Amino acid sequence: MTQTGILYGIGVGPGDPDLLTLKAVKALGEVDVIFAAASTKNDYSTAYAIAEPHLKKGVRVEHLGFPMTKDQDELEAAWKKNADIVSKVLNAGENAAFLTLGDPLTYSTYGYLQRTLLKMDPSFHLQAIPGITSFQAAASKIGLIMTESKESLLITSGVADPEELERQLDVADNAVILKAYKNFEDIRATLEKLRLDDKTVLVSRLGMEGESILMDIKDAPKTPHYFSLALVKKNKR
Amino acid sequence: MTQTGILYGIGVGPGDPDLLTLKAVKALGEVDVIFAAASTKNDYSTAYAIAEPHLKKGVRVEHLGFPMTKDQDELEAAWKKNADIVSKVLNAGENAAFLTLGDPLTYSTYGYLQRTLLKMDPSFHLQAIPGITSFQAAASKIGLIMTESKESLLITSGVADPEELERQLDVADNAVILKAYKNFEDIRATLEKLRLDDKTVLVSRLGMEGESILMDIKDAPKTPHYFSLALVKKNKR
Numbered sequence: 193m194t195q196t197g198i199l200y201g202i203g204v205g206p207g208d209p210d211l212l213t214l215k216a217v218k219a220l221g222e223v224d225v226i227f228a229a230a231s232t233k234n235d236y237s238t239a240y241a242i243a244e245p246h247l248k249k250g251v252r253v254e255h256l257g258f259p260m261t262k263d264q265d266e267l268e269a270a271w272k273k274n275a276d277i278v279s280k281v282l283n284a285g286e287n288a289a290f291l292t293l294g295d296p297l298t299y300s301t302y303g304y305l306q307r308t309l310l311k312m313d314p315s316f317h318l319q320a321i322p323g324i325t326s327f328q329a330a331a332s333k334i335g336l337i338m339t340e341s342k343e344s345l346l347i348t349s350g351v352a353d354p355e356e357l358e359r360q361l362d363v364a365d366n367a368v369i370l371k372a373y374k375n376f377e378d379i380r381a382t383l384e385k386l387r388l389d390d391k392t393v394l395v396s397r398l399g400m401e402g403e404s405i406l407m408d409i410k411d412a413p414k415t416p417h418y419f420s421l422a423l424v425k426k427n428k429r
Numbered sequence: 430m431t432q433t434g435i436l437y438g439i440g441v442g443p444g445d446p447d448l449l450t451l452k453a454v455k456a457l458g459e460v461d462v463i464f465a466a467a468s469t470k471n472d473y474s475t476a477y478a479i480a481e482p483h484l485k486k487g488v489r490v491e492h493l494g495f496p497m498t499k500d501q502d503e504l505e506a507a508w509k510k511n512a513d514i515v516s517k518v519l520n521a522g523e524n525a526a527f528l529t530l531g532d533p534l535t536y537s538t539y540g541y542l543q544r545t546l547l548k549m550d551p552s553f554h555l556q557a558i559p560g561i562t563s564f565q566a567a568a569s570k571i572g573l574i575m576t577e578s579k580e581s582l583l584i585t586s587g588v589a590d591p592e593e594l595e596r597q598l599d600v601a602d603n604a605v606i607l608k609a610y611k612n613f614e615d616i617r618a619t620l621e622k623l624r625l626d627d628k629t630v631l632v633s634r635l636g637m638e639g640e641s642i643l644m645d646i647k648d649a650p651k652t653p654h655y656f657s658l659a660l661v662k663k664n665k666r
Contacts, residue, residue, distance in 0.1 A: 205450070208452065209451075210450065210451045210452040210455065211450050211451070211452055211559070212450065212451060213442070213447065213448050213449060213450055213451075213561060214446075214447045214448070214449060214450075214451065214454065215445065215447040215448055217451065218447065295565055296569070297565070297568045297569060297572075297573060297574050297575045297576075298565070298575050298576055298582070299576055299577055299578075300577075303574040303577050304577075306572060306574070307574070318572060319569075319572075320568070320569035320572055321569060322448070322561045322565035322566055322568070322569045323561075323565075324450060324559045324560075324561065328532055328534070328535070328559035328560075329559055331534045331557070331559070332533070332534060332556075332557035332558060332559045335534075335543060335555060335556075335557055336534065337534050337540040337543070337544070338534045338535050339534075339535055339536055339584065340536055340537075340540050340541075341536075341586075341588065342586065342588050342589045342590065342593075344583060344584060344585040344586075344589060344593070344597055345535070345583070345584040345585075346581055346582070346583050346584075346597075346601065347576065347581060347582040347583075347584070348581035348582075349578075349579065349581075351578065351579050352579045352580075352581065353579065356579075356581070356600075359600050360581055360583075360600050360601060363593075363596050363597050363600055364583065364597060364601075
Protein backbone atom coordinates (compact mmCIF):
# COMPACT_ATOMS: atom_id res chain seq x y z
CA MET A 193 0.00 0.00 0.00
CA THR A 194 1.22 3.47 -0.86
CA GLN A 195 1.76 5.74 2.11
CA THR A 196 -0.37 8.88 1.85
CA GLY A 197 1.41 12.14 1.11
CA ILE A 198 1.79 15.22 3.30
CA LEU A 199 -0.08 18.46 2.65
CA TYR A 200 1.75 21.59 3.72
CA GLY A 201 -0.42 24.65 4.33
CA ILE A 202 2.11 27.33 3.47
CA GLY A 203 1.75 30.95 4.52
CA VAL A 204 3.53 32.89 1.77
CA GLY A 205 3.40 36.18 3.66
CA PRO A 206 1.89 39.53 2.64
CA GLY A 207 3.47 40.18 -0.76
CA ASP A 208 7.26 40.37 -0.81
CA PRO A 209 8.71 36.95 -1.87
CA ASP A 210 11.57 37.61 0.58
CA LEU A 211 9.08 37.47 3.46
CA LEU A 212 8.65 33.71 3.07
CA THR A 213 10.40 31.68 5.74
CA LEU A 214 13.23 29.30 4.90
CA LYS A 215 10.95 26.49 6.04
CA ALA A 216 8.30 27.48 3.50
CA VAL A 217 10.88 27.74 0.71
CA LYS A 218 12.30 24.30 1.57
CA ALA A 219 8.84 22.72 1.52
CA LEU A 220 8.05 24.38 -1.82
CA GLY A 221 11.21 22.85 -3.26
CA GLU A 222 10.25 19.34 -2.15
CA VAL A 223 6.57 18.87 -3.00
CA ASP A 224 5.17 17.20 -6.12
CA VAL A 225 2.11 19.40 -6.51
CA ILE A 226 1.32 23.06 -5.77
CA PHE A 227 -2.28 23.99 -5.03
CA ALA A 228 -3.24 27.65 -5.39
CA ALA A 229 -6.63 29.01 -4.44
CA ALA A 230 -8.10 31.31 -7.06
CA SER A 231 -11.39 32.93 -7.85
CA THR A 232 -13.62 30.76 -10.06
CA LYS A 233 -13.84 33.76 -12.42
CA ASN A 234 -10.18 33.63 -13.40
CA ASP A 235 -7.09 31.62 -12.54
CA TYR A 236 -5.18 34.46 -10.90
CA SER A 237 -3.82 33.70 -7.43
CA THR A 238 -1.95 36.39 -5.50
CA ALA A 239 -0.42 33.72 -3.24
CA TYR A 240 0.91 31.91 -6.32
CA ALA A 241 2.45 35.09 -7.70
CA ILE A 242 4.30 35.64 -4.38
CA ALA A 243 5.57 32.06 -4.17
CA GLU A 244 6.47 31.71 -7.86
CA PRO A 245 10.17 32.71 -7.57
CA HIS A 246 10.63 29.82 -5.11
CA LEU A 247 8.95 27.01 -7.07
CA LYS A 248 10.78 24.10 -8.71
CA LYS A 249 10.89 24.39 -12.48
CA GLY A 250 8.15 22.28 -14.04
CA VAL A 251 6.37 21.50 -10.75
CA ARG A 252 2.71 20.56 -11.26
CA VAL A 253 0.39 23.45 -10.35
CA GLU A 254 -3.36 23.06 -9.82
CA HIS A 255 -5.72 25.96 -9.25
CA LEU A 256 -8.56 25.35 -6.84
CA GLY A 257 -11.64 27.39 -7.64
CA PHE A 258 -13.06 29.35 -4.74
CA PRO A 259 -16.32 31.19 -5.56
CA MET A 260 -16.68 34.75 -4.25
CA THR A 261 -20.04 34.22 -2.59
CA LYS A 262 -21.68 34.33 0.83
CA ASP A 263 -23.92 31.37 -0.03
CA GLN A 264 -22.90 28.77 2.56
CA ASP A 265 -24.06 25.76 0.50
CA GLU A 266 -22.17 26.95 -2.55
CA LEU A 267 -19.04 27.54 -0.47
CA GLU A 268 -19.22 24.13 1.17
CA ALA A 269 -19.75 22.40 -2.17
CA ALA A 270 -16.68 24.19 -3.55
CA TRP A 271 -14.54 23.15 -0.60
CA LYS A 272 -15.77 19.57 -0.81
CA LYS A 273 -14.80 19.54 -4.50
CA ASN A 274 -11.39 21.07 -3.74
CA ALA A 275 -10.76 18.64 -0.87
CA ASP A 276 -11.57 15.77 -3.25
CA ILE A 277 -8.92 17.00 -5.67
CA VAL A 278 -6.33 17.34 -2.89
CA SER A 279 -7.20 13.99 -1.29
CA LYS A 280 -6.60 12.14 -4.57
CA VAL A 281 -3.08 13.55 -4.72
CA LEU A 282 -2.37 12.65 -1.08
CA ASN A 283 -3.85 9.17 -1.46
CA ALA A 284 -1.56 8.59 -4.45
CA GLY A 285 1.36 9.16 -2.07
CA GLU A 286 2.33 12.55 -3.46
CA ASN A 287 3.30 15.49 -1.26
CA ALA A 288 1.62 18.82 -1.91
CA ALA A 289 1.57 22.45 -0.80
CA PHE A 290 -1.45 24.70 -0.53
CA LEU A 291 -0.44 28.35 -0.88
CA THR A 292 -2.14 30.99 1.18
CA LEU A 293 -1.55 34.70 1.77
CA GLY A 294 -0.17 35.71 5.16
CA ASP A 295 -0.46 32.97 7.77
CA PRO A 296 -2.35 29.69 7.13
CA LEU A 297 -4.24 29.72 10.45
CA THR A 298 -5.16 33.43 10.59
CA TYR A 299 -8.17 34.27 8.39
CA SER A 300 -7.02 31.89 5.69
CA THR A 301 -8.78 29.65 3.18
CA TYR A 302 -6.41 26.92 4.35
CA GLY A 303 -8.56 26.53 7.47
CA TYR A 304 -11.55 25.43 5.39
CA LEU A 305 -9.47 23.01 3.37
CA GLN A 306 -7.91 21.51 6.52
CA ARG A 307 -11.31 21.06 8.16
CA THR A 308 -12.88 19.47 5.08
CA LEU A 309 -9.96 17.09 4.53
CA LEU A 310 -9.90 15.94 8.15
CA LYS A 311 -13.64 15.29 8.00
CA MET A 312 -13.02 13.02 4.99
CA ASP A 313 -10.12 11.22 6.62
CA PRO A 314 -8.80 12.14 10.08
CA SER A 315 -5.56 10.29 9.35
CA PHE A 316 -4.44 12.71 6.62
CA HIS A 317 -1.06 14.19 7.40
CA LEU A 318 -1.45 17.98 7.26
CA GLN A 319 1.23 20.44 8.36
CA ALA A 320 0.81 24.20 8.49
CA ILE A 321 3.90 26.39 8.01
CA PRO A 322 3.40 29.83 9.54
CA GLY A 323 3.77 33.01 7.51
CA ILE A 324 4.20 36.74 8.12
CA THR A 325 0.82 38.48 8.27
CA SER A 326 -0.07 41.69 6.45
CA PHE A 327 -0.35 43.67 9.67
CA GLN A 328 3.14 42.66 10.78
CA ALA A 329 4.50 43.88 7.45
CA ALA A 330 2.52 47.13 7.74
CA ALA A 331 3.72 47.74 11.30
CA SER A 332 7.33 47.05 10.27
CA LYS A 333 7.05 49.42 7.34
CA ILE A 334 6.12 52.35 9.60
CA GLY A 335 7.92 51.18 12.75
CA LEU A 336 4.70 51.11 14.78
CA ILE A 337 5.11 49.22 18.05
CA MET A 338 1.96 47.12 17.95
CA THR A 339 1.99 46.02 21.57
CA GLU A 340 4.31 45.93 24.58
CA SER A 341 4.38 45.16 28.29
CA LYS A 342 0.82 44.80 29.70
CA GLU A 343 -0.93 45.98 26.55
CA SER A 344 -3.20 43.79 24.47
CA LEU A 345 -3.73 43.60 20.71
CA LEU A 346 -7.04 42.76 19.09
CA ILE A 347 -7.12 41.43 15.54
CA THR A 348 -10.41 41.64 13.74
CA SER A 349 -11.86 42.17 10.29
CA GLY A 350 -14.04 44.67 8.48
CA VAL A 351 -16.59 41.89 7.98
CA ALA A 352 -17.33 41.78 11.74
CA ASP A 353 -20.58 43.27 13.04
CA PRO A 354 -20.19 46.98 13.88
CA GLU A 355 -21.51 46.53 17.46
CA GLU A 356 -19.02 43.74 18.08
CA LEU A 357 -16.24 45.89 16.69
CA GLU A 358 -17.14 48.70 19.06
CA ARG A 359 -17.26 46.43 22.12
CA GLN A 360 -13.93 44.87 21.23
CA LEU A 361 -12.13 48.11 20.36
CA ASP A 362 -13.33 49.54 23.63
CA VAL A 363 -11.54 46.96 25.80
CA ALA A 364 -8.37 46.29 23.78
CA ASP A 365 -5.32 48.59 23.99
CA ASN A 366 -4.36 48.22 20.36
CA ALA A 367 -6.06 46.74 17.35
CA VAL A 368 -5.70 45.64 13.76
CA ILE A 369 -8.69 45.78 11.44
CA LEU A 370 -8.08 43.64 8.38
CA LYS A 371 -10.25 43.97 5.25
CA ALA A 372 -10.85 47.54 6.39
CA TYR A 373 -12.43 48.37 3.02
CA LYS A 374 -15.53 46.40 4.12
CA ASN A 375 -18.05 48.53 6.01
CA PHE A 376 -15.46 51.29 5.96
CA GLU A 377 -17.82 54.13 6.88
CA ASP A 378 -19.08 52.12 9.87
CA ILE A 379 -15.51 51.39 10.99
CA ARG A 380 -14.54 55.05 10.73
CA ALA A 381 -17.68 56.14 12.60
CA THR A 382 -16.93 53.64 15.40
CA LEU A 383 -13.34 54.87 15.67
CA GLU A 384 -14.56 58.47 15.79
CA LYS A 385 -17.09 57.61 18.50
CA LEU A 386 -14.32 56.03 20.59
CA ARG A 387 -12.03 59.00 19.81
CA LEU A 388 -9.56 56.67 18.15
CA ASP A 389 -9.66 58.08 14.61
CA ASP A 390 -6.49 60.14 15.02
CA LYS A 391 -4.81 57.10 16.58
CA THR A 392 -5.53 54.90 13.58
CA VAL A 393 -3.24 54.45 10.59
CA LEU A 394 -4.77 53.25 7.32
CA VAL A 395 -2.40 51.26 5.12
CA SER A 396 -3.47 50.46 1.57
CA ARG A 397 -1.71 48.48 -1.15
CA LEU A 398 1.37 47.90 1.00
CA GLY A 399 4.44 47.28 -1.16
CA MET A 400 2.40 47.58 -4.36
CA GLU A 401 2.01 50.35 -6.89
CA GLY A 402 -0.15 53.07 -5.41
CA GLU A 403 0.86 52.28 -1.79
CA SER A 404 -0.81 54.69 0.61
CA ILE A 405 -0.14 55.21 4.32
CA LEU A 406 -2.48 57.64 6.09
CA MET A 407 -1.39 58.40 9.64
CA ASP A 408 -4.92 59.64 10.44
CA ILE A 409 -7.87 57.62 9.14
CA LYS A 410 -9.89 60.86 8.95
CA ASP A 411 -7.95 61.62 5.75
CA ALA A 412 -9.08 58.44 4.00
CA PRO A 413 -11.46 58.39 1.03
CA LYS A 414 -14.96 56.96 1.47
CA THR A 415 -14.04 53.71 -0.21
CA PRO A 416 -10.42 52.70 0.36
CA HIS A 417 -8.71 50.11 -1.80
CA TYR A 418 -9.49 46.39 -1.42
CA PHE A 419 -6.01 45.82 0.09
CA SER A 420 -6.44 48.04 3.16
CA LEU A 421 -5.92 47.50 6.84
CA ALA A 422 -6.14 49.77 9.86
CA LEU A 423 -3.70 49.83 12.80
CA VAL A 424 -5.15 51.29 15.99
CA LYS A 425 -2.74 52.39 18.71
CA LYS A 426 -4.42 53.90 21.77
CA ASN A 427 -1.18 54.97 23.43
CA LYS A 428 0.34 56.37 20.27
CA ARG A 429 3.65 57.98 21.23
CA MET B 430 30.67 63.40 6.45
CA THR B 431 29.98 59.70 6.88
CA GLN B 432 26.42 58.64 6.19
CA THR B 433 24.85 57.01 9.24
CA GLY B 434 24.21 53.29 9.10
CA ILE B 435 20.94 51.39 9.11
CA LEU B 436 19.70 49.43 12.12
CA TYR B 437 17.57 46.41 11.26
CA GLY B 438 15.28 45.18 14.03
CA ILE B 439 15.17 41.52 13.09
CA GLY B 440 12.49 39.14 14.32
CA VAL B 441 14.24 35.76 14.41
CA GLY B 442 11.04 33.82 15.02
CA PRO B 443 10.10 31.47 17.86
CA GLY B 444 13.00 29.01 17.91
CA ASP B 445 13.54 27.04 14.69
CA PRO B 446 16.28 28.75 12.59
CA ASP B 447 14.26 27.74 9.49
CA LEU B 448 11.45 30.04 10.61
CA LEU B 449 13.50 33.15 9.79
CA THR B 450 12.39 34.92 6.64
CA LEU B 451 14.68 35.20 3.62
CA LYS B 452 14.66 38.96 4.21
CA ALA B 453 16.00 38.50 7.73
CA VAL B 454 18.68 36.09 6.55
CA LYS B 455 19.79 38.50 3.79
CA ALA B 456 20.04 41.39 6.26
CA LEU B 457 22.05 39.23 8.69
CA GLY B 458 24.49 38.47 5.90
CA GLU B 459 25.04 42.15 5.10
CA VAL B 460 25.43 43.95 8.41
CA ASP B 461 28.71 44.86 10.10
CA VAL B 462 27.56 44.39 13.69
CA ILE B 463 25.07 42.07 15.41
CA PHE B 464 23.45 43.26 18.64
CA ALA B 465 21.91 40.62 20.87
CA ALA B 466 19.91 41.46 23.98
CA ALA B 467 20.90 39.37 26.97
CA SER B 468 20.34 39.30 30.69
CA THR B 469 22.91 41.33 32.61
CA LYS B 470 23.54 38.17 34.70
CA ASN B 471 25.01 36.21 31.80
CA ASP B 472 25.68 36.70 28.10
CA TYR B 473 23.21 34.08 26.89
CA SER B 474 20.75 35.29 24.23
CA THR B 475 18.08 32.93 22.89
CA ALA B 476 17.61 35.17 19.85
CA TYR B 477 21.34 34.91 19.10
CA ALA B 478 21.27 31.12 19.37
CA ILE B 479 18.42 30.99 16.82
CA ALA B 480 20.11 33.36 14.37
CA GLU B 481 23.61 31.90 14.74
CA PRO B 482 23.45 29.46 11.77
CA HIS B 483 22.75 32.46 9.51
CA LEU B 484 25.52 34.83 10.64
CA LYS B 485 28.58 35.73 8.59
CA LYS B 486 31.75 34.11 9.88
CA GLY B 487 33.66 36.54 12.06
CA VAL B 488 30.92 39.19 12.18
CA ARG B 489 31.23 41.48 15.22
CA VAL B 490 28.74 40.56 17.94
CA GLU B 491 27.91 42.81 20.88
CA HIS B 492 25.69 41.80 23.77
CA LEU B 493 23.42 44.47 25.18
CA GLY B 494 22.69 43.98 28.87
CA PHE B 495 19.02 44.10 29.80
CA PRO B 496 18.40 43.86 33.55
CA MET B 497 15.53 41.60 34.70
CA THR B 498 13.84 44.19 36.86
CA LYS B 499 10.57 46.09 37.16
CA ASP B 500 12.37 49.23 38.35
CA GLN B 501 11.48 51.77 35.65
CA ASP B 502 14.53 54.01 36.29
CA GLU B 503 16.92 51.10 36.14
CA LEU B 504 15.30 49.90 32.90
CA GLU B 505 15.45 53.31 31.28
CA ALA B 506 19.08 53.77 32.27
CA ALA B 507 19.89 50.39 30.72
CA TRP B 508 18.15 51.28 27.47
CA LYS B 509 19.82 54.65 27.34
CA LYS B 510 23.19 52.92 27.75
CA ASN B 511 22.33 50.36 25.05
CA ALA B 512 21.06 53.05 22.67
CA ASP B 513 24.38 54.91 23.18
CA ILE B 514 26.31 51.81 22.14
CA VAL B 515 24.12 51.30 19.06
CA SER B 516 24.17 54.98 18.07
CA LYS B 517 27.97 55.04 18.02
CA VAL B 518 27.97 52.20 15.51
CA LEU B 519 25.34 53.88 13.32
CA ASN B 520 27.08 57.25 13.51
CA ALA B 521 30.29 55.58 12.33
CA GLY B 522 28.39 54.58 9.17
CA GLU B 523 28.15 50.90 10.00
CA ASN B 524 24.99 48.84 9.45
CA ALA B 525 23.75 46.72 12.33
CA ALA B 526 21.08 44.21 13.28
CA PHE B 527 19.32 43.90 16.61
CA LEU B 528 18.08 40.35 17.15
CA THR B 529 14.79 39.75 18.86
CA LEU B 530 12.61 36.67 19.46
CA GLY B 531 9.41 36.42 17.45
CA ASP B 532 8.40 39.71 15.83
CA PRO B 533 10.20 43.02 16.52
CA LEU B 534 7.02 45.04 17.06
CA THR B 535 5.01 42.53 19.10
CA TYR B 536 6.07 42.50 22.78
CA SER B 537 9.70 42.91 21.86
CA THR B 538 12.66 44.66 23.46
CA TYR B 539 13.30 46.17 20.02
CA GLY B 540 10.44 48.60 20.67
CA TYR B 541 12.31 50.15 23.62
CA LEU B 542 15.51 50.42 21.63
CA GLN B 543 13.72 52.02 18.67
CA ARG B 544 11.99 54.57 20.91
CA THR B 545 15.19 55.48 22.76
CA LEU B 546 17.23 55.84 19.58
CA LEU B 547 14.62 58.03 17.87
CA LYS B 548 14.50 60.25 20.94
CA MET B 549 18.26 60.72 20.64
CA ASP B 550 18.13 61.41 16.92
CA PRO B 551 14.89 61.27 14.91
CA SER B 552 16.89 60.99 11.68
CA PHE B 553 18.30 57.52 12.50
CA HIS B 554 17.42 55.03 9.82
CA LEU B 555 15.71 52.09 11.55
CA GLN B 556 14.01 49.25 9.72
CA ALA B 557 12.05 46.44 11.37
CA ILE B 558 11.92 43.05 9.63
CA PRO B 559 8.91 41.05 10.77
CA GLY B 560 9.23 37.58 12.27
CA ILE B 561 7.02 34.58 13.01
CA THR B 562 5.54 34.82 16.50
CA SER B 563 5.49 32.00 19.05
CA PHE B 564 1.70 31.67 18.90
CA GLN B 565 1.75 31.24 15.13
CA ALA B 566 4.28 28.44 15.51
CA ALA B 567 2.20 26.84 18.29
CA ALA B 568 -1.02 27.04 16.24
CA SER B 569 0.76 25.55 13.21
CA LYS B 570 2.16 22.72 15.30
CA ILE B 571 -1.32 21.60 16.38
CA GLY B 572 -3.24 22.80 13.31
CA LEU B 573 -5.46 25.10 15.38
CA ILE B 574 -7.37 27.59 13.23
CA MET B 575 -6.76 30.74 15.27
CA THR B 576 -9.38 32.90 13.60
CA GLU B 577 -11.62 32.95 10.51
CA SER B 578 -14.46 34.86 8.92
CA LYS B 579 -16.06 37.32 11.40
CA GLU B 580 -14.14 36.08 14.42
CA SER B 581 -11.63 38.18 16.34
CA LEU B 582 -8.37 37.24 18.01
CA LEU B 583 -7.06 38.90 21.15
CA ILE B 584 -3.37 38.75 21.97
CA THR B 585 -2.39 39.49 25.52
CA SER B 586 0.14 38.52 28.14
CA GLY B 587 0.21 36.86 31.54
CA VAL B 588 1.57 40.14 32.97
CA ALA B 589 -1.77 41.90 32.27
CA ASP B 590 -4.09 42.70 35.17
CA PRO B 591 -6.50 39.81 35.88
CA GLU B 592 -9.61 42.07 35.65
CA GLU B 593 -8.44 43.38 32.27
CA LEU B 594 -7.83 39.84 31.08
CA GLU B 595 -11.36 38.83 32.06
CA ARG B 596 -12.98 41.81 30.30
CA GLN B 597 -10.97 41.19 27.16
CA LEU B 598 -11.46 37.41 27.04
CA ASP B 599 -15.16 37.99 27.49
CA VAL B 600 -15.55 39.99 24.26
CA ALA B 601 -13.01 38.33 21.96
CA ASP B 602 -13.80 35.12 20.05
CA ASN B 603 -10.33 33.66 20.32
CA ALA B 604 -7.27 34.60 22.31
CA VAL B 605 -3.59 34.04 22.85
CA ILE B 606 -2.07 34.51 26.28
CA LEU B 607 1.68 34.86 26.04
CA LYS B 608 3.93 34.49 29.12
CA ALA B 609 1.15 32.31 30.51
CA TYR B 610 3.44 31.20 33.36
CA LYS B 611 2.95 34.63 34.97
CA ASN B 612 -0.07 34.77 37.27
CA PHE B 613 -0.93 31.30 36.02
CA GLU B 614 -3.41 30.44 38.77
CA ASP B 615 -5.27 33.72 38.10
CA ILE B 616 -5.36 33.03 34.37
CA ARG B 617 -6.71 29.53 34.90
CA ALA B 618 -9.33 30.79 37.38
CA THR B 619 -10.48 33.45 34.89
CA LEU B 620 -10.75 30.86 32.10
CA GLU B 621 -12.72 28.57 34.40
CA LYS B 622 -15.06 31.41 35.37
CA LEU B 623 -15.71 32.13 31.68
CA ARG B 624 -16.08 28.38 31.01
CA LEU B 625 -13.17 28.49 28.62
CA ASP B 626 -10.77 26.16 30.41
CA ASP B 627 -11.61 23.14 28.24
CA LYS B 628 -11.27 25.36 25.18
CA THR B 629 -7.75 26.42 26.05
CA VAL B 630 -4.59 24.65 24.93
CA LEU B 631 -1.42 25.17 26.96
CA VAL B 632 1.78 24.88 24.94
CA SER B 633 5.09 24.78 26.80
CA ARG B 634 8.66 24.59 25.50
CA LEU B 635 7.53 24.37 21.88
CA GLY B 636 10.15 22.65 19.74
CA MET B 637 12.48 22.25 22.72
CA GLU B 638 13.33 19.28 24.91
CA GLY B 639 10.40 18.62 27.24
CA GLU B 640 7.82 20.08 24.85
CA SER B 641 4.34 19.76 26.33
CA ILE B 642 0.97 20.35 24.66
CA LEU B 643 -2.05 20.11 26.95
CA MET B 644 -5.34 20.26 25.05
CA ASP B 645 -7.14 21.19 28.28
CA ILE B 646 -5.53 23.75 30.57
CA LYS B 647 -7.18 22.01 33.56
CA ASP B 648 -4.48 19.35 33.24
CA ALA B 649 -1.62 21.84 33.67
CA PRO B 650 0.62 21.94 36.74
CA LYS B 651 0.40 24.89 39.14
CA THR B 652 3.52 26.49 37.75
CA PRO B 653 4.04 25.79 34.06
CA HIS B 654 7.41 26.33 32.39
CA TYR B 655 8.69 29.84 31.62
CA PHE B 656 8.19 29.20 27.86
CA SER B 657 4.40 28.69 27.98
CA LEU B 658 1.52 30.20 26.07
CA ALA B 659 -2.20 29.52 26.03
CA LEU B 660 -4.41 29.38 22.93
CA VAL B 661 -8.10 30.00 23.60
CA LYS B 662 -10.61 28.94 20.96
CA LYS B 663 -14.23 29.62 21.92
CA ASN B 664 -15.71 27.81 18.92
CA LYS B 665 -13.38 24.84 19.15
CA ARG B 666 -14.48 22.36 16.52
